[in-house]
Amino acid sequence: MSRLGIAVLGATGSVGRNALDVISRFPRRFRAAALCAGSDIRGLAALARVFRPDVVCLYDGNRGRLPREFPRGTRLLFGEEGMREAACAGNVDIVLAAASGVSSIRPVLSAAREGKRIALANKELLVMAGKFVTAAARRGKGEILPVDSEHSAVFQAIVGHRREDVRRILLTASGGPFRTHTTARMRSATVAQALGHPTWRMGAKISVDSATLMNKGLEVIEATWLFGLPPARIEVVIHPQSVVHSMVEFSDGSVMAQMGIPDMRIPIGYALSYPERLPLELPRLRPHRMQGLVFERPDRKRFPALRLAYAAARTGGSAPAVLNGANEEAVRAFLAGRIAFTDIVRIVDRVLSGWSETFAARSLQDVLAADAQARREALDRISRQRRHRPS
Numbered sequence: 001m002s003r004l005g006i007a008v009l010g011a012t013g014s015v016g017r018n019a020l021d022v023i024s025r026f027p028r029r030f031r032a033a034a035l036c037a038g039s040d041i042r043g044l045a046a047l048a049r050v051f052r053p054d055v056v057c058l059y060d061g062n063r064g065r066l067p068r069e070f071p072r073g074t075r076l077l078f079g080e081e082g083m084r085e086a087a088c089a090g091n092v093d094i095v096l097a098a099a100s101g102v103s104s105i106r107p108v109l110s111a112a113r114e115g116k117r118i119a120l121a122n123k124e125l126l127v128m129a130g131k132f133v134t135a136a137a138r139r140g141k142g143e144i145l146p147v148d149s150e151h152s153a154v155f156q157a158i159v160g161h162r163r164e165d166v167r168r169i170l171l172t173a174s175g176g177p178f179r180t181h182t183t184a185r186m187r188s189a190t191v192a193q194a195l196g197h198p199t200w201r202m203g204a205k206i207s208v209d210s211a212t213l214m215n216k217g218l219e220v221i222e223a224t225w226l227f228g229l230p231p232a233r234i235e236v237v238i239h240p241q242s243v244v245h246s247m248v249e250f251s252d253g254s255v256m257a258q259m260g261i262p263d264m265r266i267p268i269g270y271a272l273s274y275p276e277r278l279p280l281e282l283p284r285l286r287p288h289r290m291q292g293l294v295f296e297r298p299d300r301k302r303f304p305a306l307r308l309a310y311a312a313a314r315t316g317g318s319a320p321a322v323l324n325g326a327n328e329e330a331v332r333a334f335l336a337g338r339i340a341f342t343d344i345v346r347i348v349d350r351v352l353s354g355w356s357e358t359f360a361a362r363s364l365q366d367v368l369a370a371d372a373q374a375r376r377e378a379l380d381r382i383s384r385q386r387r388h389r390p391s
């Protein structure tokens with residue numbers, strides 16, 4: 001069997017490094033053909049020395065700043081065009097889309113149009129431009145396989161069943177570090193507390209999104225595109241242990257749940273090897289050590305991000321892009337200590353409810369324009385805030 005070439009977009013990040021761990025465990029099966037990062041040039045060079053890809057790409061960089069540590073013979077590319085070239089290279093079979101933010105949208109669209117398998121971690125791409133990403137995959141006759149653990153769970157539960165028999169999807173959420181906190185207590189939450197996810201180790205942005213539950217809201221929108229269901233048939237269930245990664249209810253009342261330890265290498269490995277499964281040799285789930293599984297209804301009063309995300313999903317068009325763009329800026333401001341934790345969703349709410357333009361999105365350009373406008377409006381609101389003093 002010839003080795004599958006993987007382009008890892010976001011190689012220096014949490015998902016990227018987990019993916020490289022999976023790739024390194026199966027050297028006869030996978031090869032890191034291309035590695036891309038945002039600006040961490042030294043991190044990328046260190047990975048290039050270990051994995052010896054044909055191509056590396058730094059989105060935010062230029063040739064003059066390159067350290068000498070890149071191995072000889074590695075092609076060095078830059079910017080969006082470089083990422084597109086890396087993702088579409090002839091020896092790339094699978095593109096692992098795990099760069100944060102939306103800068104990889106055009107490279108991922110190009111790769112999907114060429115029929116590459118897209119292993120998708122970067123949910124922002126589907127949230128913003130689900131219509132265009134799914135159309136590109138259809139045109140290329142390729143596939144989009146979810147890497148998000150919840151969507152991987154849904155995918156695994158649906159495989160072998162007819163899509164028309166699916167009644168609803170139950171997306172589980174850990175509830176984050178503030179699951180039992182009052183709104184008043186959340187107002188004084190520090191960055192360190194917001195980053196302290198109870199069950200998963202992830203990048204900073206997604207950890208904060210998990211604390212506001214915006215991550216779950218974005219996942220609801222992601223699921224509408226991946227599984228072709230309206231938001232009303234996708235429910236969120238709080239499940240603090242993160243053992244049941246999600247569930248699917250079928251028309252006969254059967255519910256299929258996918259379970260496992262919380263380790264991203266499992267959904268990443270499945271997206272790379274589907275329809276086969278990799279012998280990952282990770283710690284195993286020990287059901288007899290579990291002390292009951294807890295499921296709760298989410299509290300939309302304390303976590304209004306869910307309400308906003310459902311509203312954006314129902315509105316459609318560029319509304320999810322506005323939600324996502326405003327949220328990214330607000331999370332960045334919180335991480336920089338400029339606003340309080342509870343200001344994040346308040347700012348997103350203000351940007352969405354004050355939106356004076358149309359939400360129509362006929363082209364990717366419309367979506368990107370809405371994203372840029374939402375960011376400007378969020379930044380404007382952030383700069384007008386009184387500076388937050390972290391307690």
Ligand SMILES: NC(=O)c1ccc[n+]([C@@H]2O[C@H](COP(=O)([O-])OP(=O)(O)OC[C@H]3O[C@@H](n4cnc5c(N)ncnc54)[C@H](OP(=O)(O)O)[C@@H]3O)[C@@H](O)[C@H]2O)c1
Pocket residue numbers: 009010011012013014015016036037038039040041043059060097098099100101103104121122123124147148149200201202203204205206264
């Ligand atoms: N972490 C998880 O367990 C998890 C689970 C499900 C889904 N996801 C999704 O996966 C994505 C990555 O999450 P993460 O936690 O791995 O994030 P992370 O640890 O913050 O890593 C982000 C990666 O994206 C790269 N990047 C940033 N800006 C870029 C740009 N403009 N162009 C190209 N690459 C860029 C970063 O490169 P530099 O290091 O150079 O900045 C880094 O490699 C997100 O969309 C997240 O929602 C993550």
